[in-house]
Amino acid sequence: MSAVARLRSWEGLLLVLLVAIVAMNVLRSPYYLGVTNIANLFQLSIEKIIVALIMTLIIINGEIDLSVASVMGLSACVLAWLHQMGVPLPLAIIASLGSGLAAGLFNGFWVAYVGLPSLAVTLAGLIGFRGIARILVEDRSVGGFPSWFNTLGQQPVFGPVTASIVIFFVLFAIIAVVLHGSALGRLVYVIGNNLQAARYSGVRVKWVKMALFATSGLIAALAGLLYAARLGAVRGDMATGFELDVITMVLLGGVSIFGGSGNLIGVGLSILVILNLRNGMGLASITGNTQTSVIGALLILSVLVPNMTQVLQSRWKGRNT
Amino acid sequence: MKKYLLAAASLAALVCIGGIASAGDIAPGKSLDMVLLPKFLGILPFDQAHKGAEEAAAELKNGKKLQFLGPTPENSVAGQIEITTNATTQGVAALMLSNNAGDQIVPAAKAAQAKGVKVVTWDSPIPTSEGEDVFVAQVDFNDIGKVMADMALSTIGDAGGKFAVLSASPDAANQNAWIAAMKVALKDGKYAKIQLVDVVYGNDQSEASYNQANALVDKYPDLKLIMAPTTVGIVAASKAMQDGKLCEKVKVSGLGLPSEMLAYTKNGCAPQFALWSFVDLGYLAYYTAYGLASGAFKAEEGASFHAGRMGDYKITKDPTRAKGLRILMGPFTVYNKDNVEAASK
Numbered sequence: 001m002s003a004v005a006r007l008r009s010w011e012g013l014l015l016v017l018l019v020a021i022v023a024m025n026v027l028r029s030p031y032y033l034g035v036t037n038i039a040n041l042f043q044l045s046i047e048k049i050i051v052a053l054i055m056t057l058i059i060i061n062g063e064i065d066l067s068v069a070s071v072m073g074l075s076a077c078v079l080a081w082l083h084q085m086g087v088p089l090p091l092a093i094i095a096s097l098g099s100g101l102a103a104g105l106f107n108g109f110w111v112a113y114v115g116l117p118s119l120a121v122t123l124a125g126l127i128g129f130r131g132i133a134r135i136l137v138e139d140r141s142v143g144g145f146p147s148w149f150n151t152l153g154q155q156p157v158f159g160p161v162t163a164s165i166v167i168f169f170v171l172f173a174i175i176a177v178v179l180h181g182s183a184l185g186r187l188v189y190v191i192g193n194n195l196q197a198a199r200y201s202g203v204r205v206k207w208v209k210m211a212l213f214a215t216s217g218l219i220a221a222l223a224g225l226l227y228a229a230r231l232g233a234v235r236g237d238m239a240t241g242f243e244l245d246v247i248t249m250v251l252l253g254g255v256s257i258f259g260g261s262g263n264l265i266g267v268g269l270s271i272l273v274i275l276n277l278r279n280g281m282g283l284a285s286i287t288g289n290t291q292t293s294v295i296g297a298l299l300i301l302s303v304l305v306p307n308m309t310q311v312l313q314s315r316w317k318g319r320n321t
Numbered sequence: 322m323k324k325y326l327l328a329a330a331s332l333a334a335l336v337c338i339g340g341i342a343s344a345g346d347i348a349p350g351k352s353l354d355m356v357l358l359p360k361f362l363g364i365l366p367f368d369q370a371h372k373g374a375e376e377a378a379a380e381l382k383n384g385k386k387l388q389f390l391g392p393t394p395e396n397s398v399a400g401q402i403e404i405t406t407n408a409t410t411q412g413v414a415a416l417m418l419s420n421n422a423g424d425q426i427v428p429a430a431k432a433a434q435a436k437g438v439k440v441v442t443w444d445s446p447i448p449t450s451e452g453e454d455v456f457v458a459q460v461d462f463n464d465i466g467k468v469m470a471d472m473a474l475s476t477i478g479d480a481g482g483k484f485a486v487l488s489a490s491p492d493a494a495n496q497n498a499w500i501a502a503m504k505v506a507l508k509d510g511k512y513a514k515i516q517l518v519d520v521v522y523g524n525d526q527s528e529a530s531y532n533q534a535n536a537l538v539d540k541y542p543d544l545k546l547i548m549a550p551t552t553v554g555i556v557a558a559s560k561a562m563q564d565g566k567l568c569e570k571v572k573v574s575g576l577g578l579p580s581e582m583l584a585y586t587k588n589g590c591a592p593q594f595a596l597w598s599f600v601d602l603g604y605l606a607y608y609t610a611y612g613l614a615s616g617a618f619k620a621e622e623g624a625s626f627h628a629g630r631m632g633d634y635k636i637t638k639d640p641t642r643a644k645g646l647r648i649l650m651g652p653f654t655v656y657n658k659d660n661v662e663a664a665s666k
Contacts (some may be wrong), residue, residue, distance in 0.1 A: 141423035233424035284408035288392040
């Protein structure tokens with residue numbers, strides 16, 4: 001791929017956008033380049049961007065997981081519920097991760113083995129898992145976790161970098177290797193591109209889908225725990241609505257909602273674009289409503305631009321022949 | 322001679338008292354970056370609080386413009402934490418927070434305090450009070466119960482009769498506390514003739530509240546009054562009685578916003594209702610935060626200060642929480658056909 005072609009690719013576009021946003025932030029706010037601010041920029045959305053990594057695989061695979069935010073809430077509430085009953089926190093953490101894995105296996109079973117559409121299955125999960133979370137802690141706020149747990153979510157482990165940020169980068173590396181350097185990764189693309197062809201050529205479609213949904217549940221549960229540690233208290237409505245932010249990051253990263261195409265570099269860039277944009281707008285004291293509109297406009301553009309260029313190109317060709 | 326000395330001494334004492342009393346005076350003209358952070362943007366009470374805070378900012382001649390920043394309703398918790406963190410990064414002098422994140426805001430609020438930001442809560446405090454300097458409370462919960470009992474009595478009249486409560490949701494902590502306070506107040510002998518027959522819930526949704534109000538009238542044919550301690554419920558109940566042409570028989574009262582209740586108060590469906598002024602709440606929160614940030618007084622029990630047109634206030638322990646400090650605004654304003662129009666503007 002020549003340098004020009006690379007620049008004209010979606011990732012190139014995101015990179016240009018990112019540079020523009022960073023430049024604007026540097027010019028507009030003297031606080032932007034502070035080390036703490038850069039760490040905060042990740043830390044404030046860390047749970048979402050962790051989940052976005054596994055969501056990338058799910059969407060490339062041609063599926064979607066709408067239940068991730070509810071699984072985050074569920075895992076946090078399982079933790080809080082067990083903690084209140086006097087269960088030692090390490091055990092509670094294992095149980096909480098287990099609840100996420102179970103939720104993921106549940107989704108995976110209906111999608112992979114029964115063949116129901118993931119949109120419907122995980123929508124049910126979104127409602128159902130949230131319901132269980134709310135039953136567990138009711139209309140209360142549960143806190144009082146041991147200080148090592150809160151420290152884990154709030155204090156940096158080295159420099160300004162928190163444990164959550166380390167986990168994000170480690171997961172990013174692992175998922176990049178799996179998706180772009182392993183046989184499993186190729187299967188994810190193959191299934192996403194053409195499910196029937198994959199089935200006929202003997203790909204273990206069910207197994208791959210099951211594994212993806214189970215991992216999604218597990219990672220969402222981990223993100224829920226990190227969120228609980230960061231806030232130091234748990235409520236039944238925790239992380240409500242986060243699934244849309246996560247999916248936004250993935251789609252803006254150039255992953256096709258129909259599956260089969262996209263890559264983790266694009267999603268990484270899209271995460272940086274959204275986080276820097278939000279942070280810049282926050283430091284410029286722009287309110288929530290405007291921020292949401294700007295990010296919404298960005299997403300519309302991300303869907304429109306590739307499709308429009310295709311349409312225009314084909315019309316152009318049609319005129320010339 | 323002795324007399325003179327005595328007089329001089331008492332004069333000196335007076336001067337001293339005067340000196341102490343003015344210690345809490347807030348000097349205007351400082352340039353302090355301040356952020357007013359409501360639960361979310363887009364509803365009237367918070368806009369009114371903003372108006373009050375701007376009024377205070379103008380009086381105190383703050384060189385820096387007040388920042389009114391809020392999240393969207395569906396992103397309230399994460400949004401409040403994000404705004405608090407960004408305000409800390411900017412190194413603002415004070416943050417005025419109507420907390421919607423429960424104790425989840427604590428780490429962000431503590432981080433703000435650690436960087437020297439004064440954190441004043443208003444409307445809704447931080448439950449554990451960690452990360453908070455002081456809470457500016459609208460009214461005392463017990464007062465709310467008493468005011469509702471008084472409105473019920475005066476609306477139903479001396480002849481007495483039955484009334485019912487239309488509340489928000491069964492697990493709304495503030496409404497439940499107010500209803501409990503009203504039940505305690507009703508035990509007084511002077512309310513003997515009015516009888517609370519039921520408490521129903523409209524979940525702060527217009528349609529559900531409207532249906533619940535109609536159901537109450539069906540269930541209790543001799544009902545005289547519906548008491549709705551929620552701004553959504555009171556409007557829905559008033560509309561239900563008006564639509565059913567029942568306003569002569571069943572009156573509505575409770576907690577409401579003048580601008581939303583104007584028509585119903587004028588036409589007699591809801592002859593009186595009460596609320597605290599959100600304009601005043603924003604005004605007082607601003608004076609408190611400005612005073613703390615400028616060092617005029619400290620956030621400690623017994624500190625007092627003068628808040629412009631609203632007069633003198635004192636910081637006390639908060640009796641409604643295990644820990645924490647409170648400034649009690651009070652009192653209620655009871656609205657009727659004489660004052661509702663002016664307040665609705």
